[in-house]
Amino acid sequence: MNEFDLIKTYFAPLATSPDAFGLEDDVASLNPPDGRQLIITTDSLVEGVHFLSEDPLETVAQKLLRVNISDVLAKGGTPWAAVLSLTWPSGRDVRQISSFADGLKADLEHWGISLMGGDTTSTPGPLMLGFTLLAHCPQTGPIRRAGAKQGDDIWVTGTIGDGYLGLKAARGELSLSRPEDVALLAWRYRVPEIPDLSIADLISNVAHASADVSDGLVADIDHIAKASNFQAVIALDDVPFSSAAKLCLEEKKVGRLELITKGDDYQTVFTAPPEAKAAILRASLQHGLDITKIGKIQSGQGVLLQRSNGATIPIRSEGWKHF
Template identity: 45%
Template sequence: MPSLDVAGEFETIERLLRPLAHPEWGRGLADDVAVLPSRPGYDLVLTKDVIVEGVHFLPDDPLETVAKKLLRVNLSDLAAKGSEPFGYLLACCWSDRCGWPEREAFAAGLAQDQALFGVFLMGGDTVRTPGPAVFSLTALGWVPAGEAVSRAGAQVGDLVFVTGTIGDGLLGLQAAQAKLKLDAERLARLIDHYRTPMPRLDFADVVRNLATAAADVSDGLAADLNHIAKASGVGIALNLSVLPLSAAAQAWFEDRVDPQAALEDLATGGDDYQIVFTAHPRHEETLRREAERRLLRLTRIGAVTAGEGVAVDYGGRRIELARRGWTHG
């Protein structure tokens, strides 16, 4: 598409984005398309997320971390399906605040994450917008043919596990908005998590081999479990009392007057980018061993039941969540 904006886009592609291109498939960003050879024996896994300034990231977030977060939230989707990412297409709608230094920071963030995660830019588009900045990314990954994990395979009797800790996404947002009272180091860690969450690619192969259903925790643990329950035609019992908390979240939690409400907030907050999945009980030991080998926390938070929806237990009592998590949007 052409645009009425003349300055900057050509240079942005030429000087900032071309160095990020896949050496072959991206065609040096000098063509209209990317061309990807077939990989027999593998399925291609695709996901596309879009983030809007003021909605999905804060206007004062550095563009370096905005770029990283954009890439990482997409890689998180691939990880939860047991897929190995290799590339992405990118569309940037730069706002007025995105001058050359900001664009350089954006590209620098991508360059660092490309090296970290082994992915390359394949193509895309760069335009200006009179409104808030908008960035869209399509991530591409491989998975052995037929082995992509879905949301739909949970079986009654399976156990429910989650990697890492839950709630840092919500607390990180509050920290970044200066709404949280904690010591400086913990605040910094939470803000780091909010700005540059770590996609659980290190656990993707385990999920692929052992999980019956999986999703990444983006909408909120309860909402994402609900997606799995619905797609699988089962119920899920979630034990709120064992929610795994980071040290920072634990410190915040200990200051709460109403611990149940606090845990509910964390379980519905979203933006955690952990993997929540179901697996047959016979795999529990293997799962724990694999998590340990990867220095990764793994918590059994519930079980798959007959019925529908998510039934939440807190201290032995069945409770109703006031809020089911962010709506998909």
């Protein structure tokens, strides 16, 4: 199968927008909806670094989308269109691309995204994937890391730590009294749970600063604190964990600091004024969003961890570093 047959078979059916020209040309045409501003993000996944060689390709495709979608949701953006870069190992059966395309199709349809183009090539090395996501947000612009104000509350969606625990589970490095929790955690590493699309409107309406939790909760809050020139105080005992993560804590498989300093959660952390609390809780109930208040913005620098008794905890590692 040559490159053009591959595109026609697996990826052209995903180009649902007429502006993609059926992936029959070298470019696509885009115009954001009236009254909306275009925003863009991109991420890459490399076999053996961001996913395991034995991971099902359907889940690899879904993870590729979700690590990008989490970025635009945290900015108050609505996912819209995408470009895919597929670098396929020359020794791998090209028919496996069908499984990858199935996973891609499922999440593109779920999030209402049209594939607009991309590039396909081969390599003697590992599977490498690049995904560029275009989104739109209100004309007021995306909600950036810089923008937190003194007195803001810090909120986070979902739960923290499952991505890190899931990697351990997927590698066979985790055992628990409930084996089903090990399987669940491995799945959440492969296919991250990210916030519902409704979080974008909430972020646009109430947030002063926001980021997705990809490098680790502490690291991504620190990004906000540094960009805003304030200190973030995190109430460690208020950070939300899943039942599986709580079991890991109970059985002493992991510590709280590990859970909040590792990456791959892809939730949204944001700051908002105290008077926005009612709107946040209302949106949580209306859209079934899990949103938890976990701290405060105050004068100072960096991140401060506190227990419920007021004791502070030193941070030895903030989170994942790419280099």
